[in-house]
Amino acid sequence: MKRIIIATKNEGKAREFKTFFEPRGFTVKTLNDLKKVPEIVENGTTFAENAYIKASTLTALLNETVLADDSGLLVDALQGAPGIYSARYAGDHDEAANNAKLLKELKGIPLAERTARFHTSLVVTGVDKKALEVTGEVTGNILEVPRGVDGFGYDPLFYVPELKKTFAQLTPAEKNRISHRGRALAVLNEKFDDWWKS
């Protein structure tokens, strides 16, 4: 059976992965669909490590194919913060508080110097299979005022000069075409069928 577990509780991420896997005939479940999944501690020092921890822990526990995403925003003027700590930048997985903290930290810094990038590391693990890892990145600028209502997380502050829009002003398809996660998925697309058969 073509079934994959997305190792996330983040509904924003889950939507973007469903758009990828469901047209390929996969039944997609997330951690919000599963009962009795223990809290997985993301104590790695890199995005790739954290994604591997999430995916491999669940494959061992459930005997299923699992994809994990660890992602975040790296701001140059903040020496790469919030980075791997993006989800809990302001303390408690609160998107509004995270965005407010980011604006506070960047106060007084002009737009041209508010350069940043989103990074995604994806790891897929399966029973008796070697883990598959891919990454994707996209660069932009952090606005001083949020713009747009779509997407999730830092999307309303992440401005893409080429499109003159933030990620929160893009349709899901537009975001997937250029985003860190979309780019990682494009690489995954080239490798996934061989990996699935391996």
Ligand SMILES: O=P(O)(O)OP(=O)(O)OP(=O)(O)OC[C@H]1O[C@@H](n2cnc3c(O)ncnc32)[C@H](O)[C@@H]1O
């Ligand atoms: O660990 P899981 O359950 O997957 O969900 P999470 O939200 O904790 O996910 P991460 O540990 O990977 O943290 C990533 C954070 O980075 C931010 N982020 C990642 N991708 C993003 C995107 O496409 N748009 C906006 N913000 C994003 C967002 O704040 C996420 O909470």
Ligand SMILES: [Mg+2]
């Ligand atoms: Mg997390």
